[in-house]
Amino acid sequence: MSEQTRTGRTAVVIPAAGRGVRLGPGAPKALRALNGTPMLIHAVRAMAASRAVSLVVVVAPPDGAGEVKNLLDDHALPERTDYLVVPGGDTRQESVRLGLEALPETVTTVLVHDAARPLVPVDTVDAVIEAVRDGAVAVVPALPLADTVKQVEPRGKGEPEPVVATPERARLRAVQTPQGFDRDVLVRAHETVTDDVTDDASMVEQLGAPVVVVPGHEEAFKVTRPLDLVLAEAVLARRRANDGF
Numbered sequence: 001m002s003e004q005t006r007t008g009r010t011a012v013v014i015p016a017a018g019r020g021v022r023l024g025p026g027a028p029k030a031l032r033a034l035n036g037t038p039m040l041i042h043a044v045r046a047m048a049a050s051r052a053v054s055l056v057v058v059v060a061p062p063d064g065a066g067e068v069k070n071l072l073d074d075h076a077l078p079e080r081t082d083y084l085v086v087p088g089g090d091t092r093q094e095s096v097r098l099g100l101e102a103l104p105e106t107v108t109t110v111l112v113h114d115a116a117r118p119l120v121p122v123d124t125v126d127a128v129i130e131a132v133r134d135g136a137v138a139v140v141p142a143l144p145l146a147d148t149v150k151q152v153e154p155r156g157k158g159e160p161e162p163v164v165a166t167p168e169r170a171r172l173r174a175v176q177t178p179q180g181f182d183r184d185v186l187v188r189a190h191e192t193v194t195d196d197v198t199d200d201a202s203m204v205e206q207l208g209a210p211v212v213v214v215p216g217h218e219e220a221f222k223v224t225r226p227l228d229l230v231l232a233e234a235v236l237a238r239r240r241a242n243d244g245f
């Protein structure tokens with residue numbers, strides 16, 4: 001790692017431009033409320049809770065950048081952190097790229113964090129940043145799996161799918177965000193890789209650069225389906241009870 005990576009600014013890009021189709025009808029997922037506060041605001045606060053983060057770039061639904069700017073203005077956020085809002089694209093990958101294009105030159109470490117993971121604890125954020133500052137070019141938080149995983153031969157809807165393999169579970173990890181990167185490496189990955197991928201680290205893998213895993217956290221789960229909203233509100237209720245509110 002260069003001296004510049006050690007000393008430059010750390011920014012977070014939050015892709016928040018998805019519709020949330022799997023969550024069912026309603027507003028774009030990032031704007032839906034968890035205990036009365038938009039999921040995006042929870043996610044921004046989770047990132048800004050890290051003292052190392054000095055800039056958060058929110059990638060808004062393409063027709064919702066104004067609404068997102070107003071939301072950020074209306075909610076209390078730490079003074080030490082700057083915010084930018086840019087309109088997103090048709091895919092997560094495109095939205096992240098648009099967020100990267102908005103970063104100032106002074107940023108050397110970039111985290112990419114799903115708005116759909118609103119409850120990640122600050123210790124996980126800090127562990128990812130520290131690993132990048134210690135020299136890793138790409139860092140992902142991840143957890144061991146509870147389920148056994150089968151690789152199948154996909155078939156039509158409702159048709160039984162033949163099992164092809166059972167990967168050894170102990171070597172598998174379920175990957176979360178924020179994922180942390182050396183800025184130049186992540187930008188190069190987004191300029192080079194055109195395949196459809198489901199996370200940023202796999203683009204860096206395709207460059208041939210090393211990616212490492214640090215421990216993730218149960219509360220960093222992704223709000224994807226309706227049951228996840230119930231779980232997220234339960235986590236917030238437990239936090240409030242533990243904080244004595």
Ligand SMILES: Nc1ccn([C@@H]2O[C@H](COP(=O)(O)OP(=O)(O)OP(=O)(O)O)[C@@H](O)[C@H]2O)c(=O)n1
Binds near residue numbers: 014021088093116224
């Ligand atoms: N065109 C897109 C698609 C997704 N995302 C963001 O990427 C993150 C992870 O995506 P996912 O959970 O799949 O969100 P959605 O695409 O909104 O969900 P769905 O696939 O159910 O529509 C979310 O914060 C989402 O807002 C984005 O910024 N731009």
Ligand SMILES: C[C@](O)(CO)[C@H](O)COP(=O)(O)O
Binds near residue numbers: 092
């Ligand atoms: C980036 C990610 O959250 C890592 O697990 C995940 O791949 C996003 O997937 P999605 O289908 O776009 O929600």
